[in-house]
Amino acid sequence: ASQRRSYHEKVLDHYNNPRNVGSMKKDSSDVGTGLVGAPACGDVMKLQIKVDPNNDTITDVKFKTFGCGSAIASSSYLTELVRGMTLEQAGKIRNTEIAKELSLPPVKLHCSMLAEDAIKSAITNYYAKNPKAKATDLGGT
Ligand code: FES
Ligand code: FES
Numbered sequence: 285a286s287q288r289r290s291y292h293e294k295v296l297d298h299y300n301n302p303r304n305v306g307s308m309k310k311d312s313s314d315v316g317t318g319l320v321g322a323p324a325c326g327d328v329m330k331l332q333i334k335v336d337p338n339n340d341t342i343t344d345v346k347f348k349t350f351g352c353g354s355a356i357a358s359s360s361y362l363t364e365l366v367r368g369m370t371l372e373q374a375g376k377i378r379n380t381e382i383a384k385e386l387s388l389p390p391v392k393l394h395c396s397m398l399a400e401d402a403i404k405s406a407i408t409n410y411y412a413k414n415p416k417a418k419a420t421d422l423g424g425t
Contacts, residue, residue, distance in 0.1 A: 295386050298357035303364055306346040308332045316410025320401040324394045327351025329359055331402035333366070333374075335410055340371045340417060347402070354395035358382050362399040371417070375407050 307330070308315045318331045327350060334344035345363040349356045361382055366374040379400040383393055411417060 294361075295354065295357045295388075298360040298386070299353045302347075302349075302356055302360040304345050304347060304360070304367075307348060308334060308344070308346050313413055314410075316406040316408075316413070318402040318405030318407075318409060320398060320405050322351070322355070322394050322398045325352070327355050327395070327398065329355060329398045329402045331359060331362070331399075331406050333403070333406045333410065335371065335414075335417075337414065337417065342366050342369050342371065342374055349398075351398065352392075352395060354386070354388055354392040355398050357386055358388070358396040358399040359402065361386060362403060366403060371407050371410065374403055377403060 310317050310332070312334075314335050314337060316333045316335065319328070321328045329347065329349045329351060331347045332345065333342045335341065336343050345367050347359045347363055349359045362377070365377065377400060379393065379396040382396040382399055386396070388396055
């Protein structure tokens with residue numbers, strides 16, 4: 285029963301008090317913007333990262349999600365997770381980690397996928413704007 289309560293608490297907390305909602309200047313060279321949609325339901329998520337070019341570290345994150353509660357909770361949790369990470373670390377986040385942390389039921393797995401897609405898309409956008417960053421970060425995985 286306590287397990288169940290913590291599931292509701294975590295999702296509801298992020299849903300009721302989403303962290304880091306907002307947007308940043310899309311045109312800034314140190315900002316990467318990801319905009320993704322979930323084919324399953326049509327929900328949309330925008331996620332932006334601000335990157336310190338000196339160490340490829342994410343210094344700020346903002347999101348806007350037009351979607352269900354699980355998508356909002358997933359993106360809110362993701363923003364807390366990636367702040368302070370390097371781009372390489374953030375690119376390795378899997379939706380299963382998010383789903384596990386929030387105890388999302390299987391039918392809501394694609395909501396956490398939206399968050400994984402969004403951070404990847406934001407990183408890709410940042411690299412597209414800063415091709416040199418990618419060259420130094422490609423160390424091989
Ligand atoms: Fe209804 Fe996502 S399917 S909000
Ligand atoms: Fe589609 Fe949650 S993102 S139902």
